[in-house]
Amino acid sequence: MKQTTGTLVVKLVVLAIAAVLLFAPFLFQNVRSVEVAARICIFIVLVASYDLLIGYTGIVSFAHTMFFGFGAYGAAIFLKDMGPGWWPVALGAVGGVVVSLIMATAIGLLSLRVKAIFFAMITLAAASVVLVLVSQLSQLTGGEDGITYKAPDLFKPATKLLVDGNGKVVKLFGVSLNGKVAAYYFVYLSCLVLFLLMLRFVRSPLGTVLEAIRENEARAEAIGYRVVAYRTFIFCLSATIASLVGTVYAVWLKYTGPDTSLSFDIMIDILLMVVIGGMGTMWGAVIGAVLLVLAQYYLRDLMGAASEALSGVPVLPELLAADRWLFWLGIIFILLVYFFPKGIAGTAMQAGARR
Amino acid sequence: MDALNKTFERLGGVNLLPVALALVAFVLIGAPSSWVTLTVAGLAMGMMVFLMASGLSLVFGLMDVLNFGHSAFVSFGAFVAATVLAGLSGWLASDSIAMNAAALILAYLAAIVFGLVAGWFFETVIIRPVYRDHLRQILITMGAMIVAEQLLLALWGGTPFTVLRPHFLEGSWIIGDVSIEIYRGFAFILGALAYVGLYFMLNRTRMGLLVRAGVEDREMVESLGFRVDRLFIGVFMLGSALAALGGAMWAGYATLITPHLGAEMMIIVFIVVIIGGLGSIQGTLLGAILVGLMSNYLGFLAPKMALASNMILMVAILMWRPNGLRPAVK
Amino acid sequence: MTLLSLKNVKTNIGQYAVLHDVSFDVAEGGVFVLLGRNGAGKTTTLRSIMHLWRPSPGSITFRGQDITGMHTSDIARMGVAYVPENMGIFGTLTVDENLVLATANGKIDQTRLKWVHSLFPALEKFREKQAWSLSGGQKQMLSVARAIIEPRQLILIDEPTKGLAPSIVDAMAEAFRDIAKDSTILLVEQNFRFAKSLGRDMAVIDDGRVVHAGSMADFAADQGLQDRLLGLSM
Numbered sequence: 001m002k003q004t005t006g007t008l009v010v011k012l013v014v015l016a017i018a019a020v021l022l023f024a025p026f027l028f029q030n031v032r033s034v035e036v037a038a039r040i041c042i043f044i045v046l047v048a049s050y051d052l053l054i055g056y057t058g059i060v061s062f063a064h065t066m067f068f069g070f071g072a073y074g075a076a077i078f079l080k081d082m083g084p085g086w087w088p089v090a091l092g093a094v095g096g097v098v099v100s101l102i103m104a105t106a107i108g109l110l111s112l113r114v115k116a117i118f119f120a121m122i123t124l125a126a127a128s129v130v131l132v133l134v135s136q137l138s139q140l141t142g143g144e145d146g147i148t149y150k151a152p153d154l155f156k157p158a159t160k161l162l163v164d165g166n167g168k169v170v171k172l173f174g175v176s177l178n179g180k181v182a183a184y185y186f187v188y189l190s191c192l193v194l195f196l197l198m199l200r201f202v203r204s205p206l207g208t209v210l211e212a213i214r215e216n217e218a219r220a221e222a223i224g225y226r227v228v229a230y231r232t233f234i235f236c237l238s239a240t241i242a243s244l245v246g247t248v249y250a251v252w253l254k255y256t257g258p259d260t261s262l263s264f265d266i267m268i269d270i271l272l273m274v275v276i277g278g279m280g281t282m283w284g285a286v287i288g289a290v291l292l293v294l295a296q297y298y299l300r301d302l303m304g305a306a307s308e309a310l311s312g313v314p315v316l317p318e319l320l321a322a323d324r325w326l327f328w329l330g331i332i333f334i335l336l337v338y339f340f341p342k343g344i345a346g347t348a349m350q351a352g353a354r355r
Numbered sequence: 356m357d358a359l360n361k362t363f364e365r366l367g368g369v370n371l372l373p374v375a376l377a378l379v380a381f382v383l384i385g386a387p388s389s390w391v392t393l394t395v396a397g398l399a400m401g402m403m404v405f406l407m408a409s410g411l412s413l414v415f416g417l418m419d420v421l422n423f424g425h426s427a428f429v430s431f432g433a434f435v436a437a438t439v440l441a442g443l444s445g446w447l448a449s450d451s452i453a454m455n456a457a458a459l460i461l462a463y464l465a466a467i468v469f470g471l472v473a474g475w476f477f478e479t480v481i482i483r484p485v486y487r488d489h490l491r492q493i494l495i496t497m498g499a500m501i502v503a504e505q506l507l508l509a510l511w512g513g514t515p516f517t518v519l520r521p522h523f524l525e526g527s528w529i530i531g532d533v534s535i536e537i538y539r540g541f542a543f544i545l546g547a548l549a550y551v552g553l554y555f556m557l558n559r560t561r562m563g564l565l566v567r568a569g570v571e572d573r574e575m576v577e578s579l580g581f582r583v584d585r586l587f588i589g590v591f592m593l594g595s596a597l598a599a600l601g602g603a604m605w606a607g608y609a610t611l612i613t614p615h616l617g618a619e620m621m622i623i624v625f626i627v628v629i630i631g632g633l634g635s636i637q638g639t640l641l642g643a644i645l646v647g648l649m650s651n652y653l654g655f656l657a658p659k660m661a662l663a664s665n666m667i668l669m670v671a672i673l674m675w676r677p678n679g680l681r682p683a684v685k
Numbered sequence: 686m687t688l689l690s691l692k693n694v695k696t697n698i699g700q701y702a703v704l705h706d707v708s709f710d711v712a713e714g715g716v717f718v719l720l721g722r723n724g725a726g727k728t729t730t731l732r733s734i735m736h737l738w739r740p741s742p743g744s745i746t747f748r749g750q751d752i753t754g755m756h757t758s759d760i761a762r763m764g765v766a767y768v769p770e771n772m773g774i775f776g777t778l779t780v781d782e783n784l785v786l787a788t789a790n791g792k793i794d795q796t797r798l799k800w801v802h803s804l805f806p807a808l809e810k811f812r813e814k815q816a817w818s819l820s821g822g823q824k825q826m827l828s829v830a831r832a833i834i835e836p837r838q839l840i841l842i843d844e845p846t847k848g849l850a851p852s853i854v855d856a857m858a859e860a861f862r863d864i865a866k867d868s869t870i871l872l873v874e875q876n877f878r879f880a881k882s883l884g885r886d887m888a889v890i891d892d893g894r895v896v897h898a899g900s901m902a903d904f905a906a907d908q909g910l911q912d913r914l915l916g917l918s919m
Contacts, residue, residue: 054490058490059490060489060490060493060494110670110673110674111673117415117421117489117493118629120421120423120493121421121625121628121629122629122669124621124622124625125622125625125626125629125665125666125669126666128622129622129663129665129666132663133663136659137659216699264618268497268501271494271497275494323508323513324505324508324509326501326505327501327502327505327506327509329501330498330499330501330502330505331498331502333494333498333501334481334495334498334499334502337485337491337494337495337498338484338485338495341491561785561786561791564778564782564785564786565786567775567777567778568775568778568786571775571776571777571778572773572774572775574737574757574769574773575767575769575773575775576786577737577756577757577758577761578735578737578757578758578761578766578767578769578773579758579761579786579787579831580758580759580761580762580789581758582756582758583758
């Protein structure tokens with residue numbers, strides 16, 4: 001795509017987001033905001049890895065949280081069994097990736113061979129089976145309660161990154177440089193590296209092939225691209241990244257359960273983020289993730305207030321209750337798919353093109 | 356291998372699978388009375404799942420539309436029927452079977468009417484703008500499902516809803532040491548009647564012929580002078596009504612329903628449709644019965660495996676027949 | 686009298702232009718043959734007439750009426766039948782059910798059915814058989830039978846002889862001659878011997894354009910023109 005003013009704006013916005021996230025612990029000095037920032041980092045990578053699949057190959061998977069969960073549970077199980085340390089994190093990451101790759105290859109070869117539409121159904125079925133299994137194999141996974149564990153020592157709040165002459169933690173702009181800050185930068189840097197890797201990938205010749213396949217499957221097949229092989233490959237790649245970022249999230253949260261990593265609600269969040277942000281752009285993932293996570297944390301409060309204000313009116317308060325925010329998002333989602341299928345980033349990037 | 360295949364087809368082909376499954380289960384379970392109870396439960400579940408799945412399968416076959424929001428009809432059907440039953444609780448408690456039956460029929464009718472109207476709305480408003488665009492279709496119908504589920508939560512609340520059963524369907528038939536829940540027998544019979552009706556419609560009426568022809572080759576049906584898109588509205592409404600009826604029957608079977616009912620059934624419905632082969636009613640019935648039996652047998656033998664078992668069944672069948680057991684197009 | 690007329694028809698499939706500029710007139714009665722190499726755009730022309738692909742721009746008139754933007758089913762109801770290259774048989778329906786579906790009101794005219802059965806005796810023999818179990822030749826017969834079970838003024842037939850045994854090709858030619866007494870046939874054909882024996886008028890399409898149109902007798906006599914337009918594939 002040619003560089004349009006819209007593209008420039010989108011890139012600047014993304015850059016600004018990256019900058020804000022980089023300084024987040026210093027800009028917003030309360031626990032909840034840093035929590036939100038970390039969640040945004042994680043979801044940017046998670047959504048971008050999903051965008052690799054949906055945006056660059058046009059196939060819909062409902063199993064993305066499954067891979068995310070494999071990575072998270074991998075780290076969680078090893079950290080629980082072996083105690084805090086870097087080895088369990090590494091083992092968990094590798095374990096999660098291996099399981100993800102096996103599942104992705106099996107699903108890909110089984111269903112992409114027949115009909116792309118089967119893929120959506122089969123991934124949905126697979127993901128729900130894994131979800132049920134996880135809640136039932138409670139010895140290993142902690143069942144519905146999940147697993148609580150300790151992160152590596154470096155990330156303990158008591159850890160002092162820099163000490164001044166008196167042995168006290170150095171404060172920078174009023175923020176103590178302790179393990180909590182280290183943990184945030186671990187999340188930030190891991191996510192940055194993964195995101196840049198994906199960006200590099202879609203700019204590579206392989207990325208171009210994928211776009212060709214998305215544009216015209218039959219033609220790509222005729223030219224001699226092995227469509228099934230390519231799609232399975234990209235499915236594996238996106239699963240791997242989802243799994244890795246799952247591990248990062250598990251280390252950050254120090255808790256892993258069905259609700260934080262596997263549940264269908266997260267899958268819906270990912271779908272909303274990628275569509276609202278804009279499919280097939282990578283930048284869209286950033287914008288979608290930021291908007292949705294912010295909305296999750298702050299819009300709910302707003303809706304709760306609105307609901308109370310309207311308590312006299314029938315049904316409306318019910319629909320405006322904080323728990324019903326998905327209702328409105330769902331409607332926005334449908335309207336977006338109808339009228340702006342390219343999402344915010346895609347539409348913005350086109351805006352300059354007409355000039 | 357070829358000869359083996361021929362013998363297999365002559366004996367009834369894939370239709371034998373449920374029988375084989377039942378025989379294996381008989382050996383594993385050991386106790387004939389439990390086996391009968393489980394088999395009846397499996398068949399009843401199969402028929403209800405069939406009702407939920409048949410519309411999805413036909414709609415896909417005819418228009419290449421995969422409706423991820425289909426489960427909304429199931430859960431709404433369940434809640435509409437349960438609400439009507441709750442409103443008519445006086446009729447249900449009476450000793451007169453006529454009053455009981457009238458309440459039940461009204462509840463089912465309400466679900467069916469809801470299904471028809473919602474189906475019409477869904478087809479014209481949600482799906483029509485995105486024909487032939489699978490990606491957007493999946494996204495939009497998924498979005499519609501989210502909205503529908505939230506609406507359910509807003510209207511009926513998140514707490515489980517107790518479903519009243521008519522008095523005459525309570526209890527069990529006892530034959531020797533075998534006990535069969537009456538409601539299960541009833542669900543099986545009602546489901547079987549719906550199948551026969553559907554089968555008759557598809558095979559003996561001109562409308563049905565058009566639907567079957569449309570599933571095979573839509574362009575040819577149009578080239579012969581018929582509007583497949585208009586036919587499709589009818590099929591879509593019928594499919595939604597059947598799903599709502601299936602949900603209504605399921606409500607009575609489960610006796611306790613939550614707004615997540617549809618999403619939970621959706622997985623089973625998908626598995627059934629994939630196993631059976633998209634677009635074929637016979638295939639859907641076969642898949643539904645297989646899944647129903649499998650769930651009940653394994654729910655008894657290895658409860659933790661029940662849902663995973665359906666997945667394994669699906670994988671095995673897809674490896675053997677990538678297009679499902681009885682796909683609509685040869 | 687002109688029955689069907691195509692003027693500057695251009696058709697895109699996806700982003701690829703398949704027909705660039707197709708114009709020709711089909712007079713009423715007899716067989717009009719559309720010749721051309723593989724991929725020249727013959728099938729696309731027939732599909733554009735049926736509005737299975739959307740032609741734009743350009744206009745198609747049938748019996749003097751513009752049918753360019755009409756729905757496929759309405760074009761069919763005006764009296765155009767289509768026998769596609771893949772025959773479009775409904776495999777899970779029986780032979781008779783296939784025929785019933787081709788009627789407007791669900792009733793087959795018995796004298797007409799007798800005539801169809803006299804053209805294609807196999808269809809009478811296998812009336813209750815499911816169509817997927819028929820042989821390739823029988824499927825082709827069924828597809829043609831479906832197009833003529835009710836009187837239609839124009840019948841579009843796409844490569845009916847492809848893959849058929851010579852004896853069946855002869856029977857098909859015989860049937861087409863009989864059909865062409867009352868209807869007009871627009872035939873797409875690669876088998877030149879077959880086309881030559883039937884055609885009254887003809888046109889050659891190459892790379893999405895009509896490169897020659899005229900009478901079949903003249904074209905058949907001009908070996909040089911044939912070699913130039915059709916190449917060695919014929």
